Amino acid sequence: MGRYWRTLRRFWSTALAVQLEYQANVLIELLAVAMSLSGSLFLLSLFYGPDQTLGGWSWAQALMVQGLYTVFDGMASTWLRPNLGAIVTHVREGTLDFVLLKPIDSQFWLSLRTLSPAGLPEIGLGLALLAWGSLQAGVVLTLPTLLMVLVMLLAGGLILYSLWFLIAATSIWFVKTWNATEVLRALLASGRYPLNAYPPALRLLFTVVLPVAFLTTVPAQVLLGAAGAPMLLAGLGLAVVFFAAARSFWLFALRFYTSASS
């Protein structure tokens, strides 16, 4: 365990050192994040007029959902995209051999090898938006709710990671479908809006099959005091199930890995 912890510290400090070489990228990233967040807020504002709601959610409450989405999007660009996006390159070029030969768990290595700090401002902006929305919606923050939200955010992060990893791992078979995670990203964009804004069939899809609801809507409901214990348990259960599925799928997929040009 200690070895993994030390390795992780090495991984991330080298990743940071590498990124500091490209400081202009941080500026471009910052500009892109600011532009796309203002675009999203503009789009959201189109749904609101005098006494209009979106699926029964007020403007301030919808801002909380938007903020949570921004946090997860930032998490994806900081952690998931740089790491899991490289899996297909490893498979195609045969460098996965080197990863598998290392005396460390291959999923650990592939999932946490690097970090892209350019996504961190997005997480910060998302948290700020969440805080602002909560304040406007009159959320009273108590210690239990704070703990519950943190648990739900962790569960949401685990669900997102597992889904992304599951799809990235299919590149062991289908190298050519390297952009499959783009489909996932497009569908995840549905998490920008509260679940109740969708028609019933899609609500079911976004809760059970592709649990976007547990990423943004449920944590916002927890903050608003509208989500009970069953919802929390369902979220945690799903997180465990998805993680276990991702882990066993990876072990299964490795049995079919034949290295490049062999």
Next chain:
Amino acid sequence: MRIFGLNRRIIRVLLGSQYAHMLEYRAEIALWALSGVLPFIMLSIWSGSDARSGLGLDGVALDRYFLSAYLVRQFSVVWVVYAFEEDALLGRLSPYLLQPLHPLWRYVAAHLGEQLTRLPFAALIAVVFFAVQPQAFWLPSLGGFLLAWLATWMAFAIAFLFQSLIATLCFWSEKASALERLQFIPFVFLSGLLAPLTAFPPAVRAWAQWTPFPYLIDFPARVLAGQPVDLIAGFGAQLAWIAVLLPLVLLLWRAGVRRYSAMGA
């Protein structure tokens, strides 16, 4: 006879080889087609929202608008900056420059080949859409279809020229594709992909009309969906943008090629 370095035989060979090339990547292209589902997600939000009445798209008109927006987007996707950046970095551009054919034609042919490969997948998604929403089914009249086709091609031409302009900046800077990312953000929000332009407040709408973005999705999609649109203003604006962008691209290209020193040379 050659026009811009092209004759019928060259066109046939270029299109044929690029189409064959793109067919090899059909699985990837199918996934790209699938990853364009955002208009459908937005449709499901818009149709149940209180703000729907302000759109001026009643009943099935909204379904048709967003399906058309999806289809127009599928046939006006442009990725020339990424292809060009890679070719310039790997030095593949040098042999292209030696050929008696403007290298941009090669990219045009690649895009057309990709659109042809995309066609069956986009059609399949339209069929699925009509299976879920049978009441929205419609067939545009022949005239309407041809006009929509022309408008989509013009949209493709504007997007292609605009991105080629960014691509030629690769001759000067390595950050050109970052510029593409930055221009993509206003495109997404102002083109009509996520919300019809009628949803915008009048001031924003008037201002957006002066950018090329509404003519890339909103205008062709409305033509395809059979909405009443000002055809003359729409096509006029599309032509004007092409007339502005084309000479700019050609000028920058010539200046850029003069600066170009091949990789490893």
